[in-house]
Amino acid sequence: MKARRNKKQIPSFRKLIKTSKVELENKLKNKQFKQQSTLKKYRKEQRKLRQAVKDAVSKKPIPLENPKEKRPGKRIEREEEEEEEALPLDMMDEDDLQLMKDLGQRVSFLTRDLSSSEPVHAKKRKHERIIDKYEKIPRTLQTAPEKELIHLLPIKDKSGIIPQTREKPVTDSNKDEEDQEEERELEEEIIEDPIQELTIEEHLIERKKKLQEKKMHIAALASAILSDPENNIKKLKELRSMLMEQDPDVAVTVRKLVIVSLMELFKDITPSYKIRPLTEAEKSTKTRKETQKLREFEEGLVSQYKFYLENLEQMVKDWKQRKLKKSNVVSLKAYKGLAEVAVKSLCELLVALPHFNFHNNIIVLIVPLMNDMSKLISEMCCEAVKKLFKQDKLGQASLGVIKVISGFVKGRNYEVRPEMLKTFLCLRIKEVEVKKDTEDINKPKKFMTFKEKRKSLSRMQRKWKKAEEKLERELREAEASESTEKKLKLHTETLNIVFVTYFRILKKAQRSPLLPAVLEGLAKFAHLINVEFFDDLLVVLHTLIESGDLSYQESLHCVQTAFHILSGQGDVLNIDPLKFYTHLYKTLFKLHAGATNEGVEIVLQCLDVMLTKRRKQVSQQRALAFIKRLCTLALHVLPNSSIGILATTRILMHTFPKTDLLLDSESQGSGVFLPELDEPEYCNAQNTALWELHALRRHYHPIVQRFAAHLIAGAPSEGSGALKPELSRRSATELFEAYSMAEMTFNPPVESSNPKIKGKFLQGDSFLNEDLNQLIKRYSSEVATESPLDFTKYLKTSLH
Numbered sequence: 113m114k115a116r117r118n119k120k121q122i123p124s125f126r127k128l129i130k131t132s133k134v135e136l137e138n139k140l141k142n143k144q145f146k147q148q149s150t151l152k153k154y155r156k157e158q159r160k161l162r163q164a165v166k167d168a169v170s171k172k173p174i175p176l177e178n179p180k181e182k183r184p185g186k187r188i189e190r191e192e193e194e195e196e197e198a199l200p201l202d203m204m205d206e207d208d209l210q211l212m213k214d215l216g217q218r219v220s221f222l223t224r225d226l227s228s229s230e231p232v233h234a235k236k237r238k239h240e241r242i243i244d245k246y247e248k249i250p251r252t253l254q255t256a257p258e259k260e261l262i263h264l265l266p267i268k269d270k271s272g273i274i275p276q277t278r279e280k281p282v283t284d285s286n287k288d289e290e291d292q293e294e295e296r297e298l299e300e301e302i303i304e305d306p307i308q309e310l311t312i313e314e315h316l317i318e319r320k321k322k323l324q325e326k327k328m329h330i331a332a333l334a335s336a337i338l339s340d341p342e343n344n345i346k347k348l349k350e351l352r353s354m355l356m357e358q359d360p361d362v363a364v365t366v367r368k369l370v371i372v373s374l375m376e377l378f379k380d381i382t383p384s385y386k387i388r389p390l391t392e393a394e395k396s397t398k399t400r401k402e403t404q405k406l407r408e409f410e411e412g413l414v415s416q417y418k419f420y421l422e423n424l425e426q427m428v429k430d431w432k433q434r435k436l437k438k439s440n441v442v443s444l445k446a447y448k449g450l451a452e453v454a455v456k457s458l459c460e461l462l463v464a465l466p467h468f469n470f471h472n473n474i475i476v477l478i479v480p481l482m483n484d485m486s487k488l489i490s491e492m493c494c495e496a497v498k499k500l501f502k503q504d505k506l507g508q509a510s511l512g513v514i515k516v517i518s519g520f521v522k523g524r525n526y527e528v529r530p531e532m533l534k535t536f537l538c539l540r541i542k543e544v545e546v547k548k549d550t551e552d553i554n555k556p557k558k559f560m561t562f563k564e565k566r567k568s569l570s571r572m573q574r575k576w577k578k579a580e581e582k583l584e585r586e587l588r589e590a591e592a593s594e595s596t597e598k599k600l601k602l603h604t605e606t607l608n609i610v611f612v613t614y615f616r617i618l619k620k621a622q623r624s625p626l627l628p629a630v631l632e633g634l635a636k637f638a639h640l641i642n643v644e645f646f647d648d649l650l651v652v653l654h655t656l657i658e659s660g661d662l663s664y665q666e667s668l669h670c671v672q673t674a675f676h677i678l679s680g681q682g683d684v685l686n687i688d689p690l691k692f693y694t695h696l697y698k699t700l701f702k703l704h705a706g707a708t709n710e711g712v713e714i715v716l717q718c719l720d721v722m723l724t725k726r727r728k729q730v731s732q733q734r735a736l737a738f739i740k741r742l743c744t745l746a747l748h749v750l751p752n753s754s755i756g757i758l759a760t761t762r763i764l765m766h767t768f769p770k771t772d773l774l775l776d777s778e779s780q781g782s783g784v785f786l787p788e789l790d791e792p793e794y795c796n797a798q799n800t801a802l803w804e805l806h807a808l809r810r811h812y813h814p815i816v817q818r819f820a821a822h823l824i825a826g827a828p829s830e831g832s833g834a835l836k837p838e839l840s841r842r843s844a845t846e847l848f849e850a851y852s853m854a855e856m857t858f859n860p861p862v863e864s865s866n867p868k869i870k871g872k873f874l875q876g877d878s879f880l881n882e883d884l885n886q887l888i889k890r891y892s893s894e895v896a897t898e899s900p901l902d903f904t905k906y907l908k909t910s911l912h
Contacts, residue, residue: 136266139273319361326366330354334373341381342405345412348377352416355423357441364446368453374420375457379464386469387414414469421461421470424454425477448486455481455489459496466500466509479516482535483528494531501538507602510539514606518613526621533629536610537636541603607640618652623661631669638676646677650687657695664702668714671696675721693722693734698790700741705750712753716844719760727767735768737792743804744787751813752859756848758808758819763844765827772826774802814860815839815851 264276310318333351336344351374357366387410399407431451434444442450455478462474482493497513504510514536521528569577614630621627634641634649641649653670656662662670671692678689696718703712723730723738742761746754765771774797785800808820818835825833834840842850851859 140266140275143273143275315361322359323362323365326354326357326362327369330366330369330373334377337377338380341413342409345409345416348374348412348416351377352420352423360441363441364450367442367450371424371450371453371457375460378417378420378461381413382417382465382468383410384467386467417468418470421458421473421477424458427451427454428477428481452489452492455492459492462496463499463503466504471509472512475513475516479513479520482517482532483520483524490529490531494535497535498538501535502540504540506599507540507606511602511606511609514539514609518609521613521626522616526617526624526626528626530626530629533613533626533633536629536633539606539610541607541637541640607637610637611641618656622656622659627656627662628666628669631666631673635669635673635676638673639679641677649677650674650689654691657692664699664708665711665714667695667699668711668718672714672718672721675718675726679721679725694791696722697737697741697792700745703745703753704748705753709750709753712749712756713845713848716756716760716848720763720844724763724767730768731793732768732770733794733797734792735764736771736774736797737795739764739771739774740785740787740797740800740802741792743802743808746808746816747804750853751811751816752848752851752853754808754811754813754816755819755851756844758816758823759839759842759844759847762819762823762827765823773798774800775824775826777801813851 261277261279264278267274267276330351333347337347337351351370354370355367357363357370359366390407427447427450431447434447458474458477462471462478465471478493478496481489482497484490484493500513501510517532517535521532610633614634617624617626617630653674657667657670674689674692678687696715700715702708703715719738719742723735739761742757742764746757746761749757783796783799785797786795787800789795802823805820805824808816809824811817811820818839822828822833822835828834829840839847853859
């Protein structure tokens with residue numbers, strides 16, 4: 113017969129591997145708990161066994177024939193009951209009786225409950241197995257160190273899962289020492305053979321190689337983005353990640369290249385409109401693939417542009433705070449170079465993308481840098497703002513910059529660089545005329561209604577009129593030009609902020625270094641100031657001049673501002689600014705060929721506004737006094753200043769024809785000329801002559817000579833004494849700048865003198881005397897004879 117198969121199959125090795133670690137741990141814990149419980153039972157049984165043996169040894173065994181003898185109390189009753197149940201001895205066989213006797217001599221018989229029906233040797237095998245297992249457990253002394261066990265895969269048999277362990281091999285201390293010595297030897301070998309350090313030349317070659325690789329990578333990314341911006345917009349992120357270059361050899365250079373590359377990329381791929389965020393309704397609606405693609409491109413472009421600006425801002429902040437980062441890739445010295453490149457990129461974006469997103473954020477970054485301690489960064493930012501003002505036709509970007517500058521100046525309590533306020537001079541506001549009736553400016557064309565057409569036009573005319581109006585509407589939409597009303601509104605708001613800034617400084621910071629810039633700005637935009645402020649402003653300007661706290665150039669700006677105010681809308685006011693004429697006449701001699709020579713340009717502008725443009729309000733005595741003083745001033749200034757002053761004198765002689773009496777040596781009227789008097793009306797200038805022109809006629813500068821001869825001849829427009837068109841058509845200020853000697857060279861250059869006879873050069877002998885020539889020839893033809901030099905004889909004779 114075939115052996116019956118065991119229904120419980122042994123698990124395969126793969127199944128054991130698949131068993132989770134938690135299951136194995138649970139099984140192991142259950143097994144350990146069972147072993148502990150069996151050990152407790154076993155100890156209990158052993159305890160009972162020992163007690164029974166002790167009792168058996170101390171007492172005599174009671175024979176089976178007399179079980180009733182000497183039984184105390186309850187025990188006797190219990191045994192009587194058992195005896196009743198047991199069989200009588202006379203009914204047992206001899207074999208059974210012998211077995212009972214043998215069992216009575218064994219210990220187990222004494223401890224066994226005879227009333228139970230369980231066989232005697234039922235648990236013998238089980239007890240033996242427990243004892244055997246207990247005996248097999250290795251006994252360890254307390255002094256012996258505990259050995260570490262390595263748990264292996266368990267084994268499962270019929271009895272259950274058997275955990276398998278193995279002792280961890282203990283390495284000898286001697287072996288450990290040997291291993292340590294080997295490791296030390298290896299370390300010493302490594303130290304003895306270090307990596308060879310590169311020389312400076314090799315290091316530079318390696319750096320050049322790395323840099324070339326980075327440049328090629330940047331160029332490849334940039335060209336890919338430029339070729340197809342919509343599909344390669346994700347490469348912007350890859351290029352921007354190079355701003356965090358970690359290689360210390362090329363980190364600074366690579367970051368600078370990436371900054372400039374990204375700046376040029378954004379200038380090229382940015383659309384000409386502002387990208388707004390999509391609404392929830394627009395996001396939920398289904399769109400075409402082209403529209404979705406365009407939206408993704410715009411979203412990616414705006415996000416990368418924002419991150420790029422944040423990176424530039426962080427670079428500037430790192431330079432300002434001068435804190436070294438943990439990476440320590442860029443040194444503190446390199447921070448300034450990175451910041452300069454970042455600021456330059458911000459300035460380029462400020463000028464190139466005034467319509468795009470985050471332009472106001474760039475303005476907020478640039479304006480504080482206009483007042484930076486670094487002269488280079490300050491000039492860079494100021495030039496960018498000037499450029500923005502000059503090219504801003506509408507005025508939206510200019511208004512944003514003006515607001516931030518005004519707030520910054522006020523926040524710093526007017527302690528800023530004057531260059532910040534000088535940028536206001538580049539505003540393009542003079543193109544717009546400020547008028548009260550703004551409705552008259554650019555009135556929108558009113559089209560005829562149907563009733564009006566029906567009354568005044570025939571059927572064919574109405575048809576043509578309708579077609580004409582439709583065409584005009586289409587042209588107006590296609591032109592898409594900003595209306596003059598919107599431009600006027602923006603310019604008016606900008607001017608209000610500018611004047612508020614100027615008036616605050618005039619009121620609160622009159623001794624501030626910003627005052628010259630304020631006065632210069634007021635002089636330029638004075639014709640746009642509201643008439644209501646004219647009286648107060650003239651009083652303030654006169655007070656500033658009389659205080660004596662201003663420099664000469666600042667006082668000239670005050671005079672210039674006052675007359676600009678009066679030449680514009682101030683014509684309607686009946687004000688005679690005699691005190692301003694007197695101040696200018698009195699201070700003209702402060703100009704000279706030294707430091708104040710640059711003030712001549714402002715004086716020329718003032719004279720043009722004071723005398724030429726206000727010719728009807730200027731008396732002849734005042735004009736004569738100014739012409740005489742200007743000719744005297746032309747003697748002791750630089751040539752370009754002399755040319756400008758003589759050009760102004762020529763214009764005044766044309767404007768006031770009766771001033772030609774100064775060319776006559778005979779006196780006109782009573783009195784004597786008083787050159788030291790500061791009042792131009794009472795100095796009797798009609799009794800003098802322009803003798804200074806004869807001195808200027810012999811001036812070393814040829815243009816000054818021409819102007820002096822021209823004025824002596826009476827400043828004619830035609831004839832031999834007239835000026836060339838290149839001189840007569842230019843204004844005094846233009847001539848002053850054209851013949852400037854700022855480069856320390858003659859303008860025009862001095863002509864070199866050529867010899868009269870060309871191609872004939874005199875030899876060196878022709879300059880010598882004939883006798884001297886013969887003597888030189890005689891000595892040069894003699895042969896030199898060698899004779900001993902004896903200086904002693906001459907020494908002896910001199911001693912005697």
